[in-house]
Amino acid sequence: MGLRMQRGRRPVAGSSLQVPALQLHVSKTAMRASQKDFESALSQVKLLKDPGNEVKLKLYALYKQATEGPCNTPKPGVFDLINKAKWDAWNALGSLPKETARQNYVDLVSGLSSSSDSSSQVKPEADRKQPGYETLVVTYEDSITKIMMNRPAKKNAVTTQMYNEIMLALKAASKDDSAITVLTGNGDYYSSGNDLTNFTDIPPEGIEEKAKSGAILLRDFVDCFIDFPKPLIAAVNGPAVGISVTILGLFDTVYASSRATFHTPFSHLGQSPEGCSSYTFPKIMGPAKAAEMLIFGKKITAAEACAQGLVTEVFPDSTFQKEVWTRLKAYSKLPPNAMRISKQVIRNREKEKLHAINAEEIRVLQERWLSDECTNAVMNFLTRKAKL
Numbered sequence: 001m002g003l004r005m006q007r008g009r010r011p012v013a014g015s016s017l018q019v020p021a022l023q024l025h026v027s028k029t030a031m032r033a034s035q036k037d038f039e040s041a042l043s044q045v046k047l048l049k050d051p052g053n054e055v056k057l058k059l060y061a062l063y064k065q066a067t068e069g070p071c072n073t074p075k076p077g078v079f080d081l082i083n084k085a086k087w088d089a090w091n092a093l094g095s096l097p098k099e100t101a102r103q104n105y106v107d108l109v110s111g112l113s114s115s116s117d118s119s120s121q122v123k124p125e126a127d128r129k130q131p132g133y134e135t136l137v138v139t140y141e142d143s144i145t146k147i148m149m150n151r152p153a154k155k156n157a158v159t160t161q162m163y164n165e166i167m168l169a170l171k172a173a174s175k176d177d178s179a180i181t182v183l184t185g186n187g188d189y190y191s192s193g194n195d196l197t198n199f200t201d202i203p204p205e206g207i208e209e210k211a212k213s214g215a216i217l218l219r220d221f222v223d224c225f226i227d228f229p230k231p232l233i234a235a236v237n238g239p240a241v242g243i244s245v246t247i248l249g250l251f252d253t254v255y256a257s258s259r260a261t262f263h264t265p266f267s268h269l270g271q272s273p274e275g276c277s278s279y280t281f282p283k284i285m286g287p288a289k290a291a292e293m294l295i296f297g298k299k300i301t302a303a304e305a306c307a308q309g310l311v312t313e314v315f316p317d318s319t320f321q322k323e324v325w326t327r328l329k330a331y332s333k334l335p336p337n338a339m340r341i342s343k344q345v346i347r348n349r350e351k352e353k354l355h356a357i358n359a360e361e362i363r364v365l366q367e368r369w370l371s372d373e374c375t376n377a378v379m380n381f382l383t384r385k386a387k388l
């Protein structure tokens, strides 16, 4: 039996191994890994290729040290081989401070991710579906990483899990050898925006805590789009609502089906603009058109969105897939470094500003989530009294 890395679980041991003395490297940046870095490493580790038993034991030991401190449990008996290997690995860390263990965990995962990235410089099998996603289908073909939202029965509404998976897919795509990355939706919708059931699982600590964690999630999500280093294309296959529309201002190219519509009904929902749209929309379409969308929730057609500069080009719905993918395949053959560098030249000077705008929009939105206007709107949708 080998050590197992389970989806959604901590690394667990399941092997009788000689545990080598752990050579722990205290990096120059020790003590600087935040809880957020640590949590992101915990998510990342689930997507790694099997790193082997020795590394899994290191991860296990560092995780225990980072979360519980020095080994404090009785040594398992000699015949309890698995638990003894785990105990030995943890105990070998002695009195290593929790913060250092956390940093070492983050460093180790980061090293594993980049080595698995460099080994993936070998072109993945054509159109291979990347494993590890439940709400997305992520494929690689013709130097294009395609991230497809895949909850068609729910109009690709974005659950907490989908926010997290899109972030992971973007981080992976930023490091793989694809030239361009495309976000699209499966089914008749591109996306109906935030899944309104995200408002329902309120923790015992109350709605304020939920709003706080929602704010962190949304900030990290939008930050991923601001920082994405390669050409990012949206293939808007159908209607788009809320967050799926606002982040379009952070894409480099937006292709839309003639059936697509663009709708940001924030006032109807007692909410306020996000995805940096309070900045990108007035800049793209002018303040008057942006106000109609962001304040009054005017739904616009693909043709209108194109005339206003939010959409690059509209294709007839009947030929949308064929025409868009033919175009993208041609673009993906252009020299990838030149495309990446051109994007950076175009976008980099705005990055800091966009991060600040993102933070400010979320500060306002977090208060809105606690308002009666927002609670009533969400309840009306969930109790079937209202639809957009």
Ligand SMILES: CCCCCCCCCCC/C=C/C(=O)SCCNC(=O)CCNC(=O)[C@H](O)C(C)(C)COP(=O)(O)OP(=O)(O)OC[C@H]1O[C@@H](n2cnc3c(N)ncnc32)[C@H](O)[C@@H]1OP(=O)(O)O
Residues within 6 Å of the ligand: 153, 154, 155, 157, 158, 192, 193, 194, 195, 196, 197, 198, 199, 207, 210, 211, 214, 215, 217, 218, 241, 242, 243, 244, 265, 266, 269, 274, 369, 381, 386, 387, 388
């Ligand atoms: C306390 C704070 C917590 C904060 C956590 C939040 C974290 C980040 C927040 C980011 C901010 C984002 C804001 C936005 O995106 S605002 C936009 C939100 N979206 C909506 O309001 C759309 C709601 N949906 C609709 O109005 C209609 O479904 C729609 C017009 C899109 C389609 O109508 P249609 O009649 O064609 O289809 P159905 O309504 O029958 O839909 C089919 C099933 O899909 C479910 N569905 C669709 N959209 C959503 C959604 N957004 N959230 C949840 N569920 C959705 C719908 O209920 C149907 O389900 P059933 O088949 O089970 O009935």
